[in-house]
Amino acid sequence: MSVIPQQPVPRQSAPQQLPTTYLPQIDQEVAAGPQPRRQTSGVRIGDALSLVGAVLAALALAAVLSSQIAPIRGFLAFFLVTYVLFLAIYAVLVRLDESASVVVDRIVAVLVQSGAFVLVLALTSVLSYTVIRGHRAVAHSNLFTHDMTTTGPLDPLTSGGVGHAIVGTLIQISIALAITIPLGITAALFLTEVPGRFSRFVRTIVEAMTALPSIVAGLFILSSFILVLGFDKSGLAAGLAITVMMLPIMIRAADVVFRLVPSTLKEASLGLGAGQFRTVLNVVLPSARSGLTTAIILATARGIGETSPVLLTAGFTASMNTDPFKGPMVSLPLAVFEFVKSPEPTMVARGFGTAVVLMLLVLILFVAARVLGAQDVAKRARRKQRRTAVRDRVTATPSPTSPRSSDA
Numbered sequence: 001m002s003v004i005p006q007q008p009v010p011r012q013s014a015p016q017q018l019p020t021t022y023l024p025q026i027d028q029e030v031a032a033g034p035q036p037r038r039q040t041s042g043v044r045i046g047d048a049l050s051l052v053g054a055v056l057a058a059l060a061l062a063a064v065l066s067s068q069i070a071p072i073r074g075f076l077a078f079f080l081v082t083y084v085l086f087l088a089i090y091a092v093l094v095r096l097d098e099s100a101s102v103v104v105d106r107i108v109a110v111l112v113q114s115g116a117f118v119l120v121l122a123l124t125s126v127l128s129y130t131v132i133r134g135h136r137a138v139a140h141s142n143l144f145t146h147d148m149t150t151t152g153p154l155d156p157l158t159s160g161g162v163g164h165a166i167v168g169t170l171i172q173i174s175i176a177l178a179i180t181i182p183l184g185i186t187a188a189l190f191l192t193e194v195p196g197r198f199s200r201f202v203r204t205i206v207e208a209m210t211a212l213p214s215i216v217a218g219l220f221i222l223s224s225f226i227l228v229l230g231f232d233k234s235g236l237a238a239g240l241a242i243t244v245m246m247l248p249i250m251i252r253a254a255d256v257v258f259r260l261v262p263s264t265l266k267e268a269s270l271g272l273g274a275g276q277f278r279t280v281l282n283v284v285l286p287s288a289r290s291g292l293t294t295a296i297i298l299a300t301a302r303g304i305g306e307t308s309p310v311l312l313t314a315g316f317t318a319s320m321n322t323d324p325f326k327g328p329m330v331s332l333p334l335a336v337f338e339f340v341k342s343p344e345p346t347m348v349a350r351g352f353g354t355a356v357v358l359m360l361l362v363l364i365l366f367v368a369a370r371v372l373g374a375q376d377v378a379k380r381a382r383r384k385q386r387r388t389a390v391r392d393r394v395t396a397t398p399s400p401t402s403p404r405s406s407d408a
């Protein structure tokens with residue numbers, strides 16, 4: 001019997017320990033306990049108390065100054081002194097707990113929010129005052145449908161209206177838009193796509209026309225279209241005067257929109273073999289559709305409320321006139337001007353009611369333009385896909401008179 005020699009069993013070495021990373025900062029945080037929660041948004045109690053305390057202290061200090069030291073006359077002067085004191089006191093209170101950069105940030109935030117509040121307050125006050133003065137006239141439906149043919153200054157608000165002015169405004173602004181939109185978009189495309197000396201000259205002329213007084217536009221149409229060419233005052237003349245005011249706004253806004261179109265899209269279209277005309281038609285214009293809608297809104301807002309050009313070129317009439325080529329045609333701004341300058345309270349109320357109608361018309365046009373401008377390329381593509389899917393389902397559904405159904 002042979003004995004098999006036993007092989008020695010190798011000794012297992014102790015497992016090597018991996019080196020550990022020592023993070024003293026983490027150890028200190030763990031030893032110190034949980035950190036307090038940091039607030040990154042919202043308003044802290046300390047900030048709110050500093051703001052309220054600065055307001056109260058500014059009011060008290062301004063009251064002491066106005067009554068004991070330097071007399072301050074008028075609400076506006078008292079408000080300005082109080083506001084300056086508020087900024088100074090608020091900066092000191094914030095500096096007690098924060099750094100100088102935080103103080104500058106808080107003061108700038110207060111200035112920006114104060115400016116926004118003043119703008120909203122001014123807009124609200126104008127709208128509220130107009131609605132309050134004109135609500136008695138707007139309450140009667142005849143204001144929207146009747147004209148002033150058989151109505152005098154002493155007649156009540158239940159008689160007469162500004163239906164002829166509404167129709168005249170729509171006709172005149174339609175004439176202006178029919179000229180402004182194609183001409184303004186074409187000029188903006190020329191400035192963007194065809195750079196050169198002449199384009200710089202055109203841009204200079206457009207920027208100069210932006211600051212053109214409205215009365216000058218009316219005088220230009222009056223001297224050239226009415227006095228030299230011999231045409232009468234009409235809705236067409238008023239539309240041309242409004243066009244002079246709207247065109248530079250339209251060109252500048254459309255120029256900015258076309259510059260925002262990415263150049264990579266144009267380069268991709270040109271690289272695929274498309275010409276400049278096809279690139280502009282299929283790439284630039286669809287990409288800038290929403291921006292062009294905004295440009296049209298800005299131009300319409302400038303032209304629809306103009307009074308001076310219309311006063312010199314449209315004439316005034318109390319009856320309905322739907323022919324822009326013959327006879328005077330009144331608009332809503334011109335009707336407001338004529339009504340408000342009357343000494344009769346009913347005519348003044350009718351004028352403020354006409355102003356309310358003008359604001360409602362502008363609001364309706366603005367909402368309609370925003371709805372149409374929101375239809376971008378992606379939404380139109382999805383709508384087209386849905387229509388195609390519905391058409392395919394209708395086509396695939398067998399009709400009751402089909403041969404397959406008759407065989408069944």
